[in-house]
Amino acid sequence: MAEGRTEPQVEIVVDGASESTEISPTADGASASAEVTPSIDGTPAVGKEMPEGMVKGKQLQFTIDRTINQTSESGGAPVTDLPITDLEKEPQFDHYRNALSIKREVIPRRPSLKQLHGVEWDQEKDSTPLPPQKVTVETEKRKLGWIEGVLIRCVLNIIGVMLYLRISWVAAQAGLLLGSLVLLLSSAIVFLTALSMSAICTNGKIRGGGTYFIISRSLGPDFGGSIGIIFAVANAVSAAVYLAGFADTVLEVMKNHNTYIVDGGVNDIRIIGWITAVFLLAVVCAGLNFESKAQIALLVVLVISLLNYFIGLCMSPTTLQRAQGITGFNGTTLTENSLPDWRGETFASVLAVYFPAATGFLAGANISGDLKEPEKAIPKGTIIGVTITSILYLAVLWFTGTTCLRDASGLIEDLNNGMLSACAVNQTCSYGLHNYYHILEIEGAWGPLITAGVFSSTLSSALASTVSAPKVLQAVARDRIFPYIGFFAKGSKKSDEPVRGYLLTFAITVGIIAIGDINQIAPLISNFFMASYALINYACFDASFAKSPGFRPAFKFYNMWLSLLGAFTCTVMMFFISWVNALVTVIFIMLLYVYLARRKPDVNWGDSTQANSFRNAVHNMLKLQMTQDHVKTYRPMILLLTGNPCKRKDMVNFVSNITRSQGMLICGQVLQAPLDDNTLQARYQFSRKIIWWLKKRHIRAFYYSYLANSLQEGVLALLQLCGMGKLSPNIMIMGFKHDWETSDYAAVKEYFLIIHSGFDFNKGVGILRLSNIAKAPVEKEPRPFTDTCNSEPPQMNILHLPADVRANRSSTLSTSQSVESFSIFAQRLWPTESEAKKITGRLTESNLERQQGVLAEKQAANDRNRPRHTTSSSSSLSDTSARSQFEIEILDNEEKKKNGILSITKLRRKLEAEKTNNDVPVENFQKRIKKAVIDVWWLYDDGGLSVLIPHLLSQEGYLESAKLRIFTIVKRSDGFDEEQSKLIILLNQLRIKFSKVNVFAEDKIQENQETLRLFHELISKFKVPNKTIGQIEEPAASVLVDDAELTTFRSTTERIMKARNLILTHSKNANLIIVTIPVPRKKALSAGLYLAWLELLSRDLPLTFLLRGNQEPVLTFYS
Template sequence: MGEQIEKQGYSFGTFKGVYTPSVLTIFGVIMYLRFGWVLGNVGLAGTLLIVTIATSITFLTGLSISAMATNMKVGGGGAYYIIARSLGLEAGAAIGLPLFFARAIGIAFYIAGFTEALLSIMNPLASLGIEPALAAKIISAGTLLLLTVLVYFSADLALKIQFGIFAAITVSLISFFMGNPSSEALAIPLDAVIPPKAGFWVVFAVFFPAVTGIEAGLGLSGDLKDPSKSLPIGTLLAIATGYVVYMVMPVFLNAKIPDSSLLLVDPNIMATISRWAPLVVAGVFAASLSSAMGSLLGAPRTLQALAVDRVIPRFIGRGFGKDKADPRIATAFSFVVALAAVWLGNLNLIAPILSMFFLLSYGLLNLSAGLEGLIESPSWRPKFKIHYGVSLLGAALCFAAMLMIDAGATLISIFVTALVYYLVKRRRLNAHWADMRYGILTQLVRFAIHHLSRLKPDERTWKPNILALSGSPKSRWHLVEMAHALTQHSSALTVASILPVEDWSAEKVQSMESSMHDYLEKREVDAMVKIFPSPDMLTGAKSLVRAYGYGPLVPNTILLGDTENRSSFIEFAELIQLVYRTRRNLIMLRESDVTVDEDADRKADAIADEIHVWWGGNKANIGLILTLAYQIQKSPVWQQSKLVIKTIVDSEDELEPARERMETFIEEQRIPAEAKVLIKSMPSFYEIIRQSSANAGLIFMGMRPPGEEETIEAYSDYYGKLMDATKQMPPLALALAAEDIEFRQVIGISGRN
């Protein structure tokens, strides 16, 4: 349906559909009523610099538009369409909606120029006793209504009228350059109040809308016969024409005006200087009305494109008339916005508002073309080729100009754009086209990985990058929950499941990955999913440990559950040995098998939110354990828990020194924990742990690493004894540090601790 609407419309050529509306908007109200003011404020050199900077931004944007227009079929909506198809629907909507309002407000801007010029000659409502301020608003509203009626019924008729307007502007410029006024005509009135001069960037903000005429042609992109040909030629010709005229005019004015103060008090300086003043007045009327008409043609089509893409209600984009090309409902919306803006009626007040949104849209157009060239995907094959650096320079100039004009207004415009982006993102609209976001992210990842490969992991920036061998999250949710608590959106997590090889197919893997993604997203678990075909679970787990990852981005920590199937102890011990020898840390999470009776409920409720860390003899393990315990406390599930660090000493004489060492360590390392030292009162350490931590919410303990010469049978025997010794305990996380990282330094343990 969307594609059908995009194909509807007129079939305008380059001159009628792009060059004419663009150049008429460039030679608009600012040229006639504000260009002399620009020269009076910043002088000849400043004016030429402003024209050059503004035109450079527009020219670079024109080059970017030309490249993108020759690489895609440009539909209706102009800048919105290009940005949405390049940076995504959300980014397109984020600039499309503000751009619509900027163009709709621009209608009021140009009509205000027409009204100002008219009232400088006469007040047609004076006979009715209406004061000039109110008369300006009434005349502007009436003019807006007449133009809207014209555009409402036929864009083709509106553009035909612009040929006559083009002729009127040409004649007015000829009259201007033929002017040779007398010294009396150039005298400053005795009662004139000369205002203070404005700053460079204030003047730039007022002037910049004069060179944004390319939006007029771009806005009609959906009504062009051949956009890929018409947009580059028409846009660049219009920019070149405007630059030549705007560079010559201030030189001519500067030569003719003896006192620059006149430029600050006479807004009709072009008429004052010209050979035949009525021709310039006619040019002012024609230029302001044609510019307003150009915005009235462009703004509704931006709104129509937004409706076609379902960003706003679709009925707004409905077409009427010949080939259903006239967006009359969208035109009515534009009329309402413009009518509201008419009551502002001040050119100097409206111009900077327009500048911000035009600069932002130009910046994103340049950014889109620059990123396309930087990514260098095979689909980027524009007939009009430019280096990506040219487009990125254009984007940088746009954003720099915004900040120089008004940093506060820049932040507001960025905030508005970001807010629209967020609101559209929340709606999760499905675009029917592919954009380049995947390519951008791929390029960033490639850049990061290449630079990351030259660095080594260090203690200062260490975080757990976890591969959770959980299988189906539904069946072993406690493993996913633990992994998520440890990573918490700040480090990487992969949830992996082994698929029996006899059931393997590409479609089944894709379906399982999609199902697991949806399941995890609903539970707000930010994780990647890996489905790995293998003959059996342990073989698949070993393969994942060996091979999973890309370049330097490999899991540094493996999280898995325990097994009590004694026939699998050898293979499970081999898996632990493999994890250790590939220098991955291991967390083996064991679910609680304790049956809590009713008498223990009250005590359990009191301390079930405690995390108990048992400090044994392995310093590498305790560094990892304390890091993990601290990390898990940052998760919402455990952030109210209390961390208790426990250790066991052989005699009462060792009790106080051990407690003091632990309390000093906790204070020095800023760990929110409590220290507890127990005296060995039973032959088995595990029995002491079982009793002391009977009602803890989670226990952390260390595991012994496999010895270099130790047989797998011997380590399997150790694993079996460990499973027997840790029965009837609360949830237990057994940790084994193997990574080439000094975990004691991560948490701040010195050699003396």
């Protein structure tokens, strides 16, 4: 064994016997050694012969330690040391399996891209074992072929009492022509469904669950789970219906012999049904093989019964038979029975009575887990079975219609007098197609064999339903999409039979039989089956229509439009048979669907819903790309520079209120880290966690991250690459740099250039300042643990991840690190206070030279410490300082159960430690504020964005129904009233609801000495003498201010100071202040002066959103 990793310990349990196995599976398909030490009942069994049958037909359970040691085929060097020719593998069947297999001594896997690309992982640091994963692998057991498993079951389940007791009635009512149409229409619907099912079944391996598995893997858990429960219940109730029919037939035979059990009525039916149910339970519990043999025995009885009928047709009718209406093959009888003779029935009612007879063709598919090759057996057995039974039903229809009269008295005297059918006038006939259901018994060579056929057909159908219901329920329970039914997922040790499901089905069957009269239940069950068939057809259509590359059925004799036709006809038939029952069925399915849709089962089956989502998204994106932009269709699409979103929950939550249902939000993060393999691995893991974190907080947002040497470089990349087509950001929002006064010049310049970048790319720019919001009181109880970045997404099957991901996932933090620390993935968006150098005092000519020296030294230190792109792993995350910014807490479910969640004390400390000066309790942006006020200071015409954003915030979210107060400043007091009137008219024309409009004249606003003093205090830290800017090198040259610049922008500065005075006076108590900011002029305005303006507009104020549109209109008053 190669060194560096803990070998996986495998514990195999076989009916109480265990084996401890050491396995070295390889990620590249190389051989893996296995040393097995079996034990039986705790006693080592080395050197002993294993008992025969110990493994075959059993279920093996073993635990795998997911840290593996990759070895070569020769068992020597690690795979990463092998030449590329030894690493590459030819295509192998086992590479495409979804689960482990222990039938072979090795577990081959294809090499990962990292291994082929030459990535070497630090095995010592990545060898921390993950919690073991329990895997249940089903070994070979006796499976059924297509004849025994599918064909026989389909034939037995379709041929029922309808053939023996109702087919002659169809011939009497509808006649041979319309009766044939009834049969052919029913068979066509069934045949279309069989074609759709065959297509789905041949699109890869299918497991147990039958119809449920087919629908759920095609349409997803919402539809699949709904049909799974309904189908299981329908089969259980159907078993009771068939047993009641069997009991009724037995009771009729007993009455013919003047015998009964209790009262010759309902109680006798109950007793016979219960006894038969116990008998069927014993048969299915004996195992599927025994049940299959019982089905074959019933088939033999059924075949003999039908042969007896056909033989009787060839015999000349006796005098008694002729008196009962039997004419033998007769052209006159054929002619008379060709056309319909409706007696209280219609074509629809006859079709409704007959159609349930054709709904038993899924009996084979329902035991898909017990078939040798279900993808081959189900299509072949089902289609052949449907064809045979359709021909049989059609033949019996024509035979009865050709050999029997519609009406006969049964009296020999009437036969001799030629008055055999005269009783039809007063409807007193006892025999004939219209009046006697047991025509096949009369025409058969020996009547009791026909009765035996009736017994056989009902028992076989009941047996098939008794087996199908638990199988489907077991499959649903194992998928864990419904709570509280996991008890039924467990199977028997020997053959995985759903014994618990058998007992539940037995209980349901006994309870339904106890009702006695079940005629009202049968139509509802038929509708349940019809709904399943409709969804099978729709599943095939949807998968084909989505044009997913993964839908490649081997069965080619299908067409998506025929599948759609099948779905439509099945739905129509549901309402055709009984619109009330159909409505009940649809409501029941929709209730289950809505429940599952809200519950959101944690499954990923690659269903057609995902394929359709992708297809529709691409189609709509292309369609949107060709659409010209229009002001009426403008929507805010925001790129929010969050850094680590978990650390800026306040920003994310506030901005999500803007785009909740009106636009798009992208959380962008710049990762200043080396570009190497460990960084990429950490980025992949962190992206998964952030996406899950956003989902858990119900925030409709995307997450983008970009690796860059600097923050500005990363933001430029995000501005260019985020989004797709017309769904690209049109607004960039960032946080306010609180420490700009004390930060080094390089950081201030970089922040200023990011603002410029937003305008360069023609985006609206927003700056959110949260520092002045009052913090919420400390909670008595800690916030939910999932409110942090530690909310772990659902545990993915480790076998389905790339090998390099699996290897890296084992590199988790220790318990103390993972619980106590909450390290962020990348460095904070803005420099911390410890990184900033305070620059105080007014710069003069005497200290300018000294300051430049300090800046040069500091810049050199920054350049030395700045991470650079590299392909070497030695300088990536090996050192603690670099690795710390990538540490992510990974606690999977097993660790959480073992170590527990954070204690209340630790969690409170943790939450308090996370609070920073600019961290606002997220509850401020979740709970709706009553009688909220939004003040909008529309200082510059930016296209209307400064008004649209507060309007959207007032429509929904935490500021829903807030009052909008609009303020603006005009240059002169001349025409003051006219300007205010124009603004009110404009807002009304734009359909912006407001509660107040205030217009101020700039020349009438008094100066405030406190504001003036604040401005001089801010600017003094960045002011230098005139004619010295040209002597200063970057980055200081872009930050510092001289008198010439102050003179140039004097009017703007005065306007902003006056605006601050008004804001302090009028908006001190507002819940949100939105201020339009000026656009910074490139190569003319310094960072120091511009940030001083922003400081004046937002200091000592409530929540302030500094905003500027891109000068393109976002509002219009035209329709």
